[in-house]
Amino acid sequence: MRDIERLMRRDYVRALRRWLGYRELRSLVSAGAKVWPQLNHERIRLKRSELADISGRLSVHLSARPHREADGMALRGFYVRKSESALKRPLIYVNTAHHPAAVGATFCHEVGHHLAARLFAGKKMEPVNFFYDAAYATHLDDPVELAADVLVSLAAYPEPIARRIFAKSCSGGLVARAQHLSAEAVTQICNHLKRGYRVDFTRSGQPRRDLTYLAGMVHFAKLRWGILAEYDL
Numbered sequence: 603m604r605d606i607e608r609l610m611r612r613d614y615v616r617a618l619r620r621w622l623g624y625r626e627l628r629s630l631v632s633a634g635a636k637v638w639p640q641l642n643h644e645r646i647r648l649k650r651s652e653l654a655d656i657s658g659r660l661s662v663h664l665s666a667r668p669h670r671e672a673d674g675m676a677l678r679g680f681y682v683r684k685s686e687s688a689l690k691r692p693l694i695y696v697n698t699a700h701h702p703a704a705v706g707a708t709f710c711h712e713v714g715h716h717l718a719a720r721l722f723a724g725k726k727m728e729p730v731n732f733f734y735d736a737a738y739a740t741h742l743d744d745p746v747e748l749a750a751d752v753l754v755s756l757a758a759y760p761e762p763i764a765r766r767i768f769a770k771s772c773s774g775g776l777v778a779r780a781q782h783l784s785a786e787a788v789t790q791i792c793n794h795l796k797r798g799y800r801v802d803f804t805r806s807g808q809p810r811r812d813l814t815y816l817a818g819m820v821h822f823a824k825l826r827w828g829i830l831a832e833y834d835l
C-alpha cells in the first residue's frame with residue numbers, strides 16, 4: 603500500500619522533464635511505431651501468440667515461461683543486452699504466470715528496453731534490466747526504465763483515450779501537474795482496463811496480487827498523464 607501512496611505523491615512531469623526530452627520521446631515513439639504501427643493511435647492489446655513473431659522481427663531471443671516459486675511472481679521479466687562474449691542476440695524473458703494483460707505490459711516494457719538501447723547508445727547501461735512488481739518508484743529515477751515504461755503507457759493509453767481520461771472537462775484544459783489523479787480519472791482508468799484488458803481490481807480474490815497490479819495501474823496512468831501534460835502527445 604505504501605508503494606501506491608508513494609506513486610500517488612510523485613511528480614511524473616518532473617521525472618519526464620529530467621530524464622526524457624521531447625526529441626528522445628519522439629524517437630522512442632517512432633521506433634515503437636515500427637513495431638506497432640497503431641501505437642498511440644489505438645489501444646494495443648498483445649496476444650501471447652504475437653510475442654514470438656515480434657521478437658523474431660526484432661532479432662531478439664524470447665523466453666516466455668511461468669515462474670511462480672517463492673517470490674517468483676514478483677519477477678515480471680527482464681531484458682539482457684547482447685554481448686561479445688555471451689549473447690549474440692538480446693534476450694527478453696517474460697513471466698507468463700501473470701495476468702495476460704500484465705504479460706503484455708511486461709513484454710512491451712522489455713521491447714522498450716530494446717528500442718531504448720539504441721536511443722541511449724553511448725550512455726552507460728546495465729547489461730541486464732530486471733522488472734519487478736512494485737519497483738515502479740525507482741523507474742522514475744532511471745532514464746532507461748522510464749523510457750521502457752513510456753512505451754507501455756502509450757500502448758495502453760493512446761492519445762485519444764489519454765485526452766478523454768486526463769483532460770478536465772470543467773475547465774476544458776489539462777491539469778498541468780500529473781501529481782494527483784482525480785477520483786473521476788481513476789474510475790475511467792479502471793473502466794478502461796476492465797473493458798480493454800479484462801483487468802478487474804474488484805473481483806480476482808487475490809488482494810496481494812491486486813495491490814501490486816494496482817501500483818502498476820497508478821504508475822502507467824500517471825506516466826501517461828505526464829506525457830500529455832508535458833509534451834502534449
Ligand SMILES: [Zn+2]
Binds near residue numbers: 711715731733750
Ligand atoms: Zn525494465
